[in-house]
Amino acid sequence: MTSLLTRRILPPTPGAPHIFSVDVEDYFQVVAFEGIVDRARWSSYDSRVEANTDRLLGLLAERGVSGTFFTLGWVAEHHPGIVRRIAAQGHEVASHGHWHRRVNTLSREEFREELRASKARLEALSGQPCLGFRAPSFSITPGHEWAFDLLLEEGFRYDSSLFPIRRPDYGYPSAPASPFLIDRPAGTLLELPLATLRWLGLRLPAAGGGYLRQFPTGLIRRAFRQAGDAGISAMFYIHPWEYDAQQPRLPCGRVTRLRHYGNLGRTWSRMQSLLAEFSFTSVVRRYPEWLGQVTPAGAAQ
Numbered sequence: 001m002t003s004l005l006t007r008r009i010l011p012p013t014p015g016a017p018h019i020f021s022v023d024v025e026d027y028f029q030v031v032a033f034e035g036i037v038d039r040a041r042w043s044s045y046d047s048r049v050e051a052n053t054d055r056l057l058g059l060l061a062e063r064g065v066s067g068t069f070f071t072l073g074w075v076a077e078h079h080p081g082i083v084r085r086i087a088a089q090g091h092e093v094a095s096h097g098h099w100h101r102r103v104n105t106l107s108r109e110e111f112r113e114e115l116r117a118s119k120a121r122l123e124a125l126s127g128q129p130c131l132g133f134r135a136p137s138f139s140i141t142p143g144h145e146w147a148f149d150l151l152l153e154e155g156f157r158y159d160s161s162l163f164p165i166r167r168p169d170y171g172y173p174s175a176p177a178s179p180f181l182i183d184r185p186a187g188t189l190l191e192l193p194l195a196t197l198r199w200l201g202l203r204l205p206a207a208g209g210g211y212l213r214q215f216p217t218g219l220i221r222r223a224f225r226q227a228g229d230a231g232i233s234a235m236f237y238i239h240p241w242e243y244d245a246q247q248p249r250l251p252c253g254r255v256t257r258l259r260h261y262g263n264l265g266r267t268w269s270r271m272q273s274l275l276a277e278f279s280f281t282s283v284v285r286r287y288p289e290w291l292g293q294v295t296p297a298g299a300a301q
């Protein structure tokens, strides 16, 4: 398949840190609740995103780690203080869209609006250029490569939306499993796919999130060790609601209940052990050569 046009895999960098990323959204904004939570009523829910993100900022400060926070424009609009604190503490602020709409459900015009609305607001609050994007639910899937052109046209320099696995609801199975450059007519975009584990000829999802909560920790650690041994920076991700066992329960079906609420109480300690075993940094600090030497202010690693 040549649907990514040309692609160039980045050479290995022995000893390079992995990437720590956070998708900053509230528990009621996830795609699995789209059918029961009306976007127009988001403001009426008991919000927990600020407190949960602050807790994570505390942990990262303790460990001296800086991360990349893919933040919803809606969260920035309603909770501007948290974006300011993320930036003030030396982290990178990137975009997770504005309304948490999946890219593969949008027209080009709608996607452009998502990018513009979130980028402008995040830059104004953080004082940093917003260079990166992560699609809600990894929704840049085969057939929607036009999204890369829009990202380039709107001033983004990298994307981290491709999960190189096959899932019923997302995934870009033919994507390389390590960072690569996507050459498009509009320019070149750095792509940072989500971490996977190579195991018995299979590629298993191991990047964090629900996989950190539901899979054996050994599998996740093995994926990061395997990438590290190959000189590859693996992409970790987490959501602030994933370590919040006290979040309000929404009325959903059994599968969503297991996926969303399963093992929330274990996430924090699992994340702590990953931070203890591996070194992590933000995208902008890991790839200054691709991102124009833009480094956010702050003292963290």
Ligand SMILES: [Zn+2]
Pocket (backbone or CB within 6 Å): 023, 025, 030, 096, 100, 135, 136, 137
């Ligand atoms: Zn999301």
